[in-house]
Amino acid sequence: DGGITQSPKYLFRKEGQNVTLSCEQNLNHDAMYWYRQDPGQGLRLIYYSQIVNDFQKGDIAEGYSVSREKKESFPLTVTSAQKNPTAFYLCASSIDLPGEGTEAFFGQGTRLTVV
C-alpha cells in the first residue's frame, strides 16, 4: 500500500539530548513537510522540501534540522536547542504541481515527550 510512515509513534527524550524522527513515503511525491502541533492548537510549519537535497525553513525552524538525501525520506532532528520540544509532530507529502494546490497526505504522527 502506498502511504507515508512516521516512526516511532511515541518517543521519550531526556532533556539536552538530540532525537531524530523518521518520515518515509512511497507515493513518489516531490514535496515533503514537517509540522508541530501543540494541544488544542493548529499545525505550525517547521521545515519543507520541494525536491531532493533542497529544503526551506518554515515558521518555527529554530532548534530543528532536516535532511533530504532521498526522495522518499525526510527525517527531522529535534536538537537540544529546542526549548520546548514536547509536542505532536506530523510529516506530510504532496505531488509537485505548481499552482494546482494538490492535497497533502499525512503520516500518523510522532508524539515526543521530554522527560
Added chain:
Amino acid sequence: SQKIEQNSEALNIQEGKTATLTCNYTNYSPAYLQWYRQDPGRGPVFLLLIRENEKEKRKERLKVTFDTTLKQSLFHITASQPADSATYLCAHLMDSSYKLIFGSGTRLLVRP
C-alpha cells in the same frame, strides 16, 4: 503579514443540523483553499479543495464556498452526524513557495 484564520471556539450542534465553519484570510489572495479533517491523535485527512474562480464545490454532504470579496471560505456539513465530530482545518499553499500553511482549526461536536 499573510494570515489564515479560523474560529478557535468549538462548534456544538445537534445531529441532523447543518454545521458551518469559517476560514478567513488577510493580506493576500490565495488561488485556492484546502479543507482537512483531523481526529484526535491522528494526522489530518484532505477533504476538499476550492479555487478562487469556483464559488462553490460539493462532495456528498460537504459543501465549500469561496468569497473573494469577503476574503472568506465557508465549509458546510449538511445532515450532520456524531461521526462528523472532529477538528476541521483550512490550508493554503503560499504562492510560488510550496509553503503549505494551516489555520488553527475549528473543533466540531455533533450531539446525538
